Amino acid sequence: MTGINRHVCVCVGAACATVLVTASAANAQAGQTAESRWVLDVGVGIDPSINGNVSSGAIGTLQGQTTAMLPQPYGEIYGTGVQLRFGGGYTLSDTSELRGIFTYQSADADLTRLGDIGASSLYSQFSDYKSFGLDFGYRRYLPLSAQSIRVFGEATIGAAFIDRINAQFAAPQANVVLTSTDFYDSTAAFTFGVNFGAAFRVARQAEVTAQIGLRHVSGLSEVDQFVGTGLDTVNNDSARLTFPIVVGVRWHFK
Numbered sequence: 001m002t003g004i005n006r007h008v009c010v011c012v013g014a015a016c017a018t019v020l021v022t023a024s025a026a027n028a029q030a031g032q033t034a035e036s037r038w039v040l041d042v043g044v045g046i047d048p049s050i051n052g053n054v055s056s057g058a059i060g061t062l063q064g065q066t067t068a069m070l071p072q073p074y075g076e077i078y079g080t081g082v083q084l085r086f087g088g089g090y091t092l093s094d095t096s097e098l099r100g101i102f103t104y105q106s107a108d109a110d111l112t113r114l115g116d117i118g119a120s121s122l123y124s125q126f127s128d129y130k131s132f133g134l135d136f137g138y139r140r141y142l143p144l145s146a147q148s149i150r151v152f153g154e155a156t157i158g159a160a161f162i163d164r165i166n167a168q169f170a171a172p173q174a175n176v177v178l179t180s181t182d183f184y185d186s187t188a189a190f191t192f193g194v195n196f197g198a199a200f201r202v203a204r205q206a207e208v209t210a211q212i213g214l215r216h217v218s219g220l221s222e223v224d225q226f227v228g229t230g231l232d233t234v235n236n237d238s239a240r241l242t243f244p245i246v247v248g249v250r251w252h253f254k
Helices: 003-030 074-078
Strands: 038-046 049-051 053-055 058-062 065-069 082-091 096-107 112-117 120-126 129-142 149-162 165-171 176-184 187-201 206-217 240-242 245-252
Touching (some): 038 096, 053 074, 149 206
Antiparallel strands (some): 082 096, 096 129, 112 120, 120 165, 149 187, 206 240
């Protein structure tokens, strides 16, 4: 286990312990209530990138030829992608809630002109971006006079487990093809975010939610295939800042 993985596991473990201890203490104080404090959340959304590069750009040599790689942002390679969310919350009061959310993300990569190798253009086809994350957070609702609408803000912290990213390189004019290139190893990345949104009550136990926010995902695990070629800086800026937009449904248990 790498140092990054250990750091992420420790942070997530601490967040889990905090959620469980706080929820248990609140439940002990509340005693028996007419309605359960637990809620179920499901949602779907998109995750546009604000910054971060799949390839940060570099100049060096590849296959013995001078090579220049251009910066390639996540948005250019993967677009917005889709994320699916599933989780729940524990209400501490009418205005506060502890939350735990699983997030699955997937995005297809477009064929990209990565740069030049010798006299030929260099193209790349990256593998899909796939991530499975677990975030813990605290949500605070603002008291409003309208009973059917609740506005909220929340902060989250957690980990995202990102699949290895491969790349296939091709330089048609040089008749060069490099397949199954390991561009990033599988990664346990640290995440944190803030979100703002609203919950609209549509039934006694159901709400429809809409939210926007910011989410930071730490850098991916580098590989050593470019060491000594001058191209090793292509992995230097792989951390992401995204702008998730999510709609979902909440179900309050009886």
